[in-house]
Amino acid sequence: MNHRYLILLLFIAGTLRASAQHYKYIDSTKIYGIDRYKRQVKANPDKQLVEIKKYIPEIILDLRYATGNNFMHRRMYTTGKAFARLPVVKALQQVEAELKGQGLGLKIYDAYRPYSVTVNFYEMAPDTNFVADPRKGSKHNRGCAIDLSLINLKSGTELDMPTGFDSFSRKAGANYMNLPPQQIANRELLKTVMAKYGFKVLSTEWWHYDFIGWAGYELMDIPVQSL
Incomplete structure (x- = not known):
């Protein structure tokens, strides 16, 4: 092969790799892809993303972004599995165990979320009161945030809360008080x-x-289906 042609091919390949790792709002070195993540987990197993349902079989999943039932009105994930970092899931196990004694359980709406999905959210609805700023990333992108609610274990129904999931209203605030007493009690x-x-x-x-x-x-940008 011609030496100059080989150099050109290597240059093009390097450019394509660089562009694939480029992020619009943040330094690309701050985002972990699948290869970098695997190396990290090998060094520190606590960093692994684990499937929540495997650790807490009784937990209920209602993963809105794996469906069209969300504010984006389209599927953002191609799998209905929820993941979080290992210590996060172990803490959720304790939450679920305590709630079980009260006849209650957890329903999860979302957990780990790839960084690229956070960018899509922001570009659809750039209100950082409700959508994470991609310049900083989301705790979801770190595998350290959970969107959830309470359910009655016997009936499987959700407890009455101030709003539905992903409501962009003042009532969604964690300390909003102009609500029926039962909604406040459930939230608290x-x-x-x-x-x-x-x-x-x-x-x-x-x-x-x-x-x-x-x-x-x-921060991570690993597709959920790759985990």
Whole structure:
């Protein structure tokens, strides 16, 4: 093969690799892809994303972004599986165990979310009260945030909460008080139990909880179906 032609091919290949790793809003070196993630997990198993249902079989999944029933009105994931970092899931196990004693359980709307999906959300609805700023990334992109609600184990129905999931309204606020007493009581019960096991509610979304140790985990852009 002609030497100059070989150099040209190598240059093109390198350019394509670089463009594939480029991100519009953030330094690409801050985002972990599948290869970098696997190397990290090998060094520290606590960094692994694990399937929540395998650790908590009784948990209910209603993964809205794996369906068209969401504010984007289209599927954002091609699989109905939910993942989070291992310590996050272990903490959720404790939450679920305590709630079970009250005849209650958890329903999950979303967990780990690839960074590219966060970018799609922002470009559809650039209100950072409800959508993460892609310049910073989301705790979901770190595998350290869970969107969830409470259910009655016997009936399987959700407890009455201030709004539905992904409501872009003031009523969705974690401390909004102009609500029926039962909605406030249910929201506060969820908040109390989640806080006990290391989760903090997002002030603008009663359903969104960040794992308190989130800062020790990197942003990721790994498709859910690749996990």
